Amino acid sequence: MWKRCDMSEDIVINVEKVCKRFRLRLASRTLKAAVLEAVLHRAPAGPREYQALDNVSFNVRKGETLGIIGANGAGKSTLLALVSRTMKPTSGIITTRGSISCLLELGAGFHPDLSGRENVYLYGAIMGLTRKQMSDKFDRIVDFAELRDWIDEPVKHYSSGMYVRLAFAVAVEVDPDILLIDEVLAVGDAAFQTKCGERMKEFRERGKTMLIISHDLPTVESISDRILFLEEGRVHGLGETTSMVEDYRRFMRRKEEASAKRVWGNHDIMITGVDMMNPDGSRAGVFKSGKPAVIRIKYHAKGEIRRPVFGFSISDSSGRVVYGNNTQIENFVIPSVKGDGAINMVVDPILVARGDYLLSLSVHSEDHLTNYCRMDHAFVLKVECDRNYEGSYMPVKWSLE
Amino acid sequence: MLNLLKDIAGHRDLISILVARDLKIRYKRSVLGFLWSLLNPLFFILIYTVFLKILKFYRPGDVMFLPMLVTGVITWQFLSTCVGDSLHSVVGNANLVQKTAFPRIILPLSMNLANLVNFLLSLVILLLYTIIAREFCAVPISFKSIWMVPLVFMTQFALCFGLSLFFGSLNVFFRDTEHIVAVLMMAWFFLTPVIYYHSCIPTQYQKLAFLNPMCGIVTAYRTAFLGTDIMAPRLVLMSFGIAWLVCAAGIAFFQKVQSRFVEEM
Numbered sequence: 001m002w003k004r005c006d007m008s009e010d011i012v013i014n015v016e017k018v019c020k021r022f023r024l025r026l027a028s029r030t031l032k033a034a035v036l037e038a039v040l041h042r043a044p045a046g047p048r049e050y051q052a053l054d055n056v057s058f059n060v061r062k063g064e065t066l067g068i069i070g071a072n073g074a075g076k077s078t079l080l081a082l083v084s085r086t087m088k089p090t091s092g093i094i095t096t097r098g099s100i101s102c103l104l105e106l107g108a109g110f111h112p113d114l115s116g117r118e119n120v121y122l123y124g125a126i127m128g129l130t131r132k133q134m135s136d137k138f139d140r141i142v143d144f145a146e147l148r149d150w151i152d153e154p155v156k157h158y159s160s161g162m163y164v165r166l167a168f169a170v171a172v173e174v175d176p177d178i179l180l181i182d183e184v185l186a187v188g189d190a191a192f193q194t195k196c197g198e199r200m201k202e203f204r205e206r207g208k209t210m211l212i213i214s215h216d217l218p219t220v221e222s223i224s225d226r227i228l229f230l231e232e233g234r235v236h237g238l239g240e241t242t243s244m245v246e247d248y249r250r251f252m253r254r255k256e257e258a259s260a261k262r263v264w265g266n267h268d269i270m271i272t273g274v275d276m277m278n279p280d281g282s283r284a285g286v287f288k289s290g291k292p293a294v295i296r297i298k299y300h301a302k303g304e305i306r307r308p309v310f311g312f313s314i315s316d317s318s319g320r321v322v323y324g325n326n327t328q329i330e331n332f333v334i335p336s337v338k339g340d341g342a343i344n345m346v347v348d349p350i351l352v353a354r355g356d357y358l359l360s361l362s363v364h365s366e367d368h369l370t371n372y373c374r375m376d377h378a379f380v381l382k383v384e385c386d387r388n389y390e391g392s393y394m395p396v397k398w399s400l401e
Numbered sequence: 402m403l404n405l406l407k408d409i410a411g412h413r414d415l416i417s418i419l420v421a422r423d424l425k426i427r428y429k430r431s432v433l434g435f436l437w438s439l440l441n442p443l444f445f446i447l448i449y450t451v452f453l454k455i456l457k458f459y460r461p462g463d464v465m466f467l468p469m470l471v472t473g474v475i476t477w478q479f480l481s482t483c484v485g486d487s488l489h490s491v492v493g494n495a496n497l498v499q500k501t502a503f504p505r506i507i508l509p510l511s512m513n514l515a516n517l518v519n520f521l522l523s524l525v526i527l528l529l530y531t532i533i534a535r536e537f538c539a540v541p542i543s544f545k546s547i548w549m550v551p552l553v554f555m556t557q558f559a560l561c562f563g564l565s566l567f568f569g570s571l572n573v574f575f576r577d578t579e580h581i582v583a584v585l586m587m588a589w590f591f592l593t594p595v596i597y598y599h600s601c602i603p604t605q606y607q608k609l610a611f612l613n614p615m616c617g618i619v620t621a622y623r624t625a626f627l628g629t630d631i632m633a634p635r636l637v638l639m640s641f642g643i644a645w646l647v648c649a650a651g652i653a654f655f656q657k658v659q660s661r662f663v664e665e666m
Contacts, residue, residue, distance in 0.1 A: 125415035
């Protein structure tokens with residue numbers, strides 16, 4: 001029991017089994033519909049709920065900086081909104097200790113018609129600071145935001161850079177115990193970003209706690225003590241920065257590949273897998289440019305299929321085809337296939353610049369009229385190269401005349 | 402309830418800034434600015450006086466009719482502007498609500514307080530008007546009940562606040578609220594003795610009429626400013642009670658639904 005108390009001594013944010021579901025409102029929902037639902041106990045039609053956060057638990061210690069990464073829609077901003085208490089979790093408990101200042105998206109809740117000065121005081125008041133306390137900080141805020149000449153203009157006339165500068169300056173200067181930052185720093189110019197970085201570092205050194213959402217991985221990695229990796233509302237990982245960022249990169253790559261991947265055909269012959277091998281039959285993670293590459297295409301044919309044509313193409317990461325060929329062009333006739341089997345393709349040598357390529361495969365009938373199976377950008381082909389040419393290699397001879 | 406009061410008290414500065422903001426934005430880019438708060442009721446009185454006289458809208462001997470009507474209209478206006486503005490008190494502050502945490506009830510409260518400032522100025526004009534009518538037009542007005550003003554005034558504020566809490570939060574969920582409110586306010590205007598004496602209400606409906614809190618409030622204002630006798634003090638008290646009930650219900654309702662504002666906006 002007392003261990004628990006001891007632990008909570010330096011924990012300033014504790015998120016416990018938090019779920020957040022949003023009720024998706026149908027575009028046509030009206031008072032009439034709501035009344036009918038209430039009166040008739042009628043379940044409203046259509047998709048109703050969206051689970052933004054699902055059983056998320058973690059805690060943050062005093063003085064710690066936690067980076068939050070994840071794809072769009074992973075629930076990062078929802079999580080920050082819950083911690084800042086602008087929203088309530090559907091279930092679960094969030095406890096925070098100390099004052100919280102947040103920079104959610106653009107602006108800290110500025111009113112466009114009010115001047116920068118008035119907005120600064122408004123924000124201070126929301127944070128519970130008195131006018132006197134705010135006047136003491138005012139000059140520092142204006143200096144930091146570099147808005148001396150603009151401070152009495154309505155903020156609607158500000159550029160987005162000025163807006164963020166002021167928002168950041170205010171959010172930091174009100175000197176909260178916890179600072180929440182949601183992807184705002186990308187807007188400022190390089191000089192301001194450096195300044196923000198310094199201010200955040202200083203903030204950290206004073207033992208303050210920060211939660212930062214960003215897609216700028218190097219920045220998050222450098223500033224955070226730990227990183228929380230969210231995926232579809234769940235904690236995908238929480239821990240040491242480098243490994244989390246790496247996890248995330250890997251994850252995003254896989255996702256990209258998956259989204260580019262297309263499979264279609266009548267499935268009379270199915271491509272069931274691919275092995276990338278060295279000539280000696282060992283698995284090859286990476287091929288070496290200039291050396292042979294063996295690709296074994298495994299298939300399953302429903303019944304006997306006569307004279308199928310196997311083809312492939314290799315594209316670069318932007319989807320441009322670098323090289324494509326098939327068995328027909330190469331006059332390799334396959335009399336028939338039946339059941340499970342494999343066909344080996346040896347590219348000798350593989351001659352492309354270093355990089356990650358995407359391999360597409362297809363099987364179709366001799367007359368090209370029936371497509372049995374086609375998989376676009378389905379596999380990744382990694383190639384290493386000692387030489388620095390670009391594209392695919394063609395032998396060249398240079399001579400002086 | 403106590404916590405709520407503490408919360409509100411802790412944000413005094415925020416309230417004063419929001420009130421100042423509301424007032425400032427209302428008269429932004431107008432040359433006369435704040436003066437309009439005084440000019441509006443003044444023109445109001447002028448127009449009614451001139452036109453109703455020309456149109457012979459009331460019996461010629463009825464000198465009390467105009468002061469009665471002016472009192473009714475000016476005090477009714479406080480309610481109608483509060484209700485009208487309240488629709489946007491939460492929705493119109495979406496950026497604040499979505500990005501910062503503070504007791505949401507401060508938004509309708511500060512909006513009402515801003516309207517209150519205007520209303521106080523209107524009351525000053527009203528008072529001047531009654532003094533002029535008494536001194537120069539020989540209207541039999543007495544100020545013996547003027548002490549009632551703060552009481553009536555607070556009751557009306559409670560009613561306005563309660564209603565603005567209902568409408569302000571309902572409008573977050575259903576934008577239909579605006580249209581419904583427009584219709585309701587029109588009906589309510591005629592159900593309340595604003596442009597007629599409350600004695601015009603048939604006797605058998607008197608009790609029913611005073612279930613409308615504004616009925617008691619307008620009647621009481623007339624007693625306070627014009628010195629007319631309160632005809633049914635118990636009915637007026639019932640009206641007052643209902644006004645305070647609306648206020649309490651509004652607070653309870655608002656506090657219950659306010660946690661869902663962000664996701665509904």
